[in-house]
Amino acid sequence: MKAIIPAAGLGTRFLPASKAIAKEMLPVLERPTIQYVVEEALCAGASEVVVILGNNKPEVMAHFSPAPDLVASLLRRGKDALAEAVSHAGALPVSFAHQDQPRGLGHALYCVEDLVRDERFFVLLGDVLVPDADLLVRMRALSEYHDGASVIAVFEVPLDQVSRFGIIDGTPLDGDAPHGSVTTWRLNDLVEKPTPQQAPSRLAVFGRYLLTPAIMAILARTAPDTSGEIQLTDALRELLRTEEIYALLVEPDEGFDCGTVASWLETNIRLAWRDPHLRAVVPAAGAVSST
Ligand code: G1P
Secondary structure, three states: OEEEEEEOOOOHHHOOOOOOOOHHHOEEOOEEHHHHHHHHHHHOOOOEEEEEEOOOOOHHHHHOOOOHHHHHHHHHOOOHHHHHHHHHHHHOOOEEEEOOOOOOHHHHHHOOHHHOOOOOEEEEOOOEEOOOOOHHHHHHHHHHHOOOOEEEEEEEOOHHHHHHOEEEEEEEOOOOOOOOOOOEEEEEEEEEOOOOOOOOOOEEEEEEEEEOOHHHHHHOOOOOOOOOOOOHHHHHHHHOOOOOEEEEEOOOOOOEEOOOHHHHHHHHHHHHHHOOOOHHHOOOHHHOOOO
């Protein structure tokens, strides 16, 4: 199954840091966020990883390209571990597609329509990380259990954060999942960035989707929203008219939100707290660590 990683947004929540570099290049600890996402897809057995890039931000391609001079220089200085880390990033099998204008997540996905016309595919958004977890594998198992249906990952968020996310209205299917205790829902509806009063639940769409190719025909005719963006959520609502969609819970200690400066900072602290070499420099991190 192919994995599509849209990375062509304007990154407005991180301006001015994202003025000249893609926000997906901002580091979480020692790696840019997009490297975690690429590695997550490859660990789950993705047959191909395609990153969708916008204009004038060549650093994502550079990051996933070999850098033989840098590697040689590091080896000469005896910095073997760093040389290995640089070589590893440059050798990850990633290919690239192009979105010429930032017209929303739905529009970005439609740019790779020809790649996934006849097959289900993963979509991974770079503003959430699910490192060291088998979420995509569980999503694929859930999809197969339900005859190849689409599956989206959801994460419980506080009510004051629902307006940052797509929020689902789902019927719980406890006990229905192939992995025993995993909590799943069948979607009735979903709403993009509702107010707390409008939100049908606190279950937020958490940046991981397994989609059937039928979504592409819908995206082709999905109208832009009031801000001129074509929303994947609008296309998913339309897909619900003809296909079932399921939701799978991301456990609190699996998912890391990097979508805002505050959540990105908290993710850095939580992951530093997990790392024995860094834990000492974040002595107060236990206060925010949920693991
Ligand atoms: C997008 C989706 C939203 C989802 C979110 C996850 O929003 O439209 O449904 O909850 O990603 O991070 P964005 O953050 O691109 O505005």
